[in-house]
Amino acid sequence: MTGEGPRRLLVLGYGNPGRLDDGLGPAFAARIEALQIPGVSTDANYQLNVEDAAALATYDVVLLADASVDAPPPFTLQELKPVSSGLGFSSHSLSAPALLGMVEELFNAHPKTYLLGIRGVDFNEFGERLSPSAKTNLDAAVASIEPLLRQPDRWAQLQDSLPHFPVGRMDRL
Amino acid sequence: MTDKTRKIVIEPVTRVEGHGKVTIQLDEQGEVSQARLHIVEFRGFERFIQGRPFWEVPVLVQRLCGICPVSHHLAAAKAMDGIVGVDQLTPTAEKMRRLMHYGQMFQSHSLHFFHLVSPDLLFGFDADPAIRNIIGVAQKFPELAVQGVMMRKFGQDVILATAGKKIHGTGAVPGGVNKNLSIEERDALLKEMDQMLTWSLGALKIAKDYTVEHLAELADFGSFPSSHLSLIREDGAMDLYHGQLRAIDSEGETLFDQVDYQNYVDYIAEEVKPWTYMKFPFIKQIGPEDGWYRVGPLSRMNTCDFIDTPLAETARQEFMALTKGKPNNITMAYHWARIIELLHSAEKIQELLNDPDLQGTDLMVKGDRRGESVGLIEAPRGTLFHHYKVDENDQVTMANLIVSTTNNNTPMNRAVTSVAKKYLSGTEITEGLLNRVEVAIRAYDPCLSCATHALGQMPLIVELNDAEGQQISRRTTG
Numbered sequence: 001m002t003g004e005g006p007r008r009l010l011v012l013g014y015g016n017p018g019r020l021d022d023g024l025g026p027a028f029a030a031r032i033e034a035l036q037i038p039g040v041s042t043d044a045n046y047q048l049n050v051e052d053a054a055a056l057a058t059y060d061v062v063l064l065a066d067a068s069v070d071a072p073p074p075f076t077l078q079e080l081k082p083v084s085s086g087l088g089f090s091s092h093s094l095s096a097p098a099l100l101g102m103v104e105e106l107f108n109a110h111p112k113t114y115l116l117g118i119r120g121v122d123f124n125e126f127g128e129r130l131s132p133s134a135k136t137n138l139d140a141a142v143a144s145i146e147p148l149l150r151q152p153d154r155w156a157q158l159q160d161s162l163p164h165f166p167v168g169r170m171d172r173l
Numbered sequence: 174m175t176d177k178t179r180k181i182v183i184e185p186v187t188r189v190e191g192h193g194k195v196t197i198q199l200d201e202q203g204e205v206s207q208a209r210l211h212i213v214e215f216r217g218f219e220r221f222i223q224g225r226p227f228w229e230v231p232v233l234v235q236r237l238c239g240i241c242p243v244s245h246h247l248a249a250a251k252a253m254d255g256i257v258g259v260d261q262l263t264p265t266a267e268k269m270r271r272l273m274h275y276g277q278m279f280q281s282h283s284l285h286f287f288h289l290v291s292p293d294l295l296f297g298f299d300a301d302p303a304i305r306n307i308i309g310v311a312q313k314f315p316e317l318a319v320q321g322v323m324m325r326k327f328g329q330d331v332i333l334a335t336a337g338k339k340i341h342g343t344g345a346v347p348g349g350v351n352k353n354l355s356i357e358e359r360d361a362l363l364k365e366m367d368q369m370l371t372w373s374l375g376a377l378k379i380a381k382d383y384t385v386e387h388l389a390e391l392a393d394f395g396s397f398p399s400s401h402l403s404l405i406r407e408d409g410a411m412d413l414y415h416g417q418l419r420a421i422d423s424e425g426e427t428l429f430d431q432v433d434y435q436n437y438v439d440y441i442a443e444e445v446k447p448w449t450y451m452k453f454p455f456i457k458q459i460g461p462e463d464g465w466y467r468v469g470p471l472s473r474m475n476t477c478d479f480i481d482t483p484l485a486e487t488a489r490q491e492f493m494a495l496t497k498g499k500p501n502n503i504t505m506a507y508h509w510a511r512i513i514e515l516l517h518s519a520e521k522i523q524e525l526l527n528d529p530d531l532q533g534t535d536l537m538v539k540g541d542r543r544g545e546s547v548g549l550i551e552a553p554r555g556t557l558f559h560h561y562k563v564d565e566n567d568q569v570t571m572a573n574l575i576v577s578t579t580n581n582n583t584p585m586n587r588a589v590t591s592v593a594k595k596y597l598s599g600t601e602i603t604e605g606l607l608n609r610v611e612v613a614i615r616a617y618d619p620c621l622s623c624a625t626h627a628l629g630q631m632p633l634i635v636e637l638n639d640a641e642g643q644q645i646s647r648r649t650t651g
Contacts, residue, residue: 046238051323054326
């Protein structure tokens with residue numbers, strides 16, 4: 001996590017591609033993967049999991065990509081701060097800040113982490129397609145983020161690089 | 174409930190508003206008459222599958238749950254084996270699927286125990302929520318917290334090696350599998366095997382010691398006599414992947430045994446209730462009122478005659494000795510039972526990794542097409558039913574799924590009612606009551622309409638209603 005060696009960035013998209021716009025996160029990761037940007041790794045999953053803490057700990061910068069139900073379109077980007085997650089009543093939920101808390105506490109790692117929230121509109125049906133609005137927002141997110149990913153010296157200042165993008169509310173994370 | 178009670182409206186869960194809700198109903202004397210856990214099950218999936226080609230189903234159903242997609246994948250694949258007329262897979266195919274399934278059990282049970290339950294066991298129900306969480310465990314027991322993450326990761330690695338990928342795994346296909354296990358994949362997993370067994374034994378000690386040391390408190394906590402149901406091997410051994418249905422009552426008397434699950438509708442029916450979208454399965458011969466049953470790790474310990482791996486069998490014998498060989502009906506004993514299964518899964522993974530059949534190349538079997546089939550599997554949370562009909566155009570015309578959480582619907586409601594009756598004092602929902610309601614639900618680890626992931630923490634809301642149905646107290650976690 002220092003300046004030694006090449007910097008590494010992970011784009012991790014999460015969501016369920018079988019639930020319409022909930023698949024925006026994996027769709028973003030797939031689009032970035034197709035670009036084959038040097039130093040940028042990609043991954044995707046249905047949701048965040050505790051073992052992601054071990055993976056995140058090995059990167060300098062992490063960009064989590066998720067669908068958002070209330071972000072101002074086309075997307076929001078914000079830096080994440082770790083939190084100590086309270087106990088839930090089911091193992092079926094892990095928030096991004098809580099995951100980051102695990103990265104810091106369990107692995108003593110401090111990757112600079114951002115959350116990209118791409119606005120979706122259709123979530124409550126089954127179906128493997130993005131709505132037209134979601135596609136537009138995804139295109140905008142890829143177009144805006146790609147140039148930044150190609151400049152490793154700016155990764156750690158992603159948010160500073162995007163002064164015009166609105167920042168989502170932490171209480172919805 | 175009285176006739177005056179206001180109707181409770183269950184709102185469809187949305188992606189952001191994911192939560193669990195418990196309503197506690199008081200009678201006119203101010204005593205708890207009933208408590209209900211409202212878990213919204215997304216019913217649209219069965220309709221979504223209709224019209225799809227049957228061979229797509231084992232991949233499609235993984236979208237039901239981001240935590241246990243493998244269970245749905247395998248249950249659907251087993252059903253589709255029947256559709257393509259295959260009753261017996263090749264040794265390589267069956268062992269690859271079993272390896273995938275034990276990987277799933279291992280990762281799921283690790284996640285549940287370390288991430289969700291260990292804070293309760295290590296710090297106690299009444300510990301400060303600021304400490305009673307996985308970060309608190311990490312600070313006080315750092316090695317244990319890392320173990321939990323690494324064990325979960327190992328299980329996921331087994332799944333990746335057998336299913337091919339994390340999202341939309343395609344390892345199991347109707348009639349077999351589409352890959353074997355390479356020597357490189359095998360050796361990478363074997364390297365970690367001894368460590369996983371050691372850590373599993375460590376987790377077993379925590380779960381067992383906790384249960385035995387707190388037996389007086391736990392025996393009465395959300396517990397009740399119940400019937401138990403699971404798959405069972407022909408010789409009575411626990412079998413998490415395949416077998417016939419066995420059901421016993423709370424005293425261990427057999428209700429039915431060695432039932433071919435293709436005929437499950439002759440033994441199990443589902444009741445609909447007006448206050449929830451979830452159905453309530455029951456054993457037909459007993460009826461809807463008393464025919465409910467439990468599934469999952471506790472039930473599997475109770476129904477089986479033995480476990481066919483040595484370390485887990487020793488642990489099972491200690492477990493059953495607690496109740497002198499009779500069924501264990503202590504809800505909190507789910508945790509101990511779960512860790513016995515974790516250990517069993519580790520032993521099975523080791524056994525399979527050392528089996529050269531996994532490098533075999535005979536992966537598929539063909540048969541004569543059939544129109545209807547059922548696939549059952551013992552998923553981490555309990556018995557999972559997949560039932561399909563397929564027409565002559567290879568399209569699914571009917572799908573019925575009974576997931577583990579649905580099987581445990583009535584027991585979870587009973588557990589919550591029991592806790593509410595014991596710990597509600599006055600008309601305020603206290604932190605202590607909220608804690609205990611959560612602890613009771615955690616024992617079952619319900620699956621929450623998990624077709625979408627939820628943003629952020631998923632709070633539990635507990636509401637207290639008077640006999641008129643008016644809300645008099647409400648408390649939310651987090």
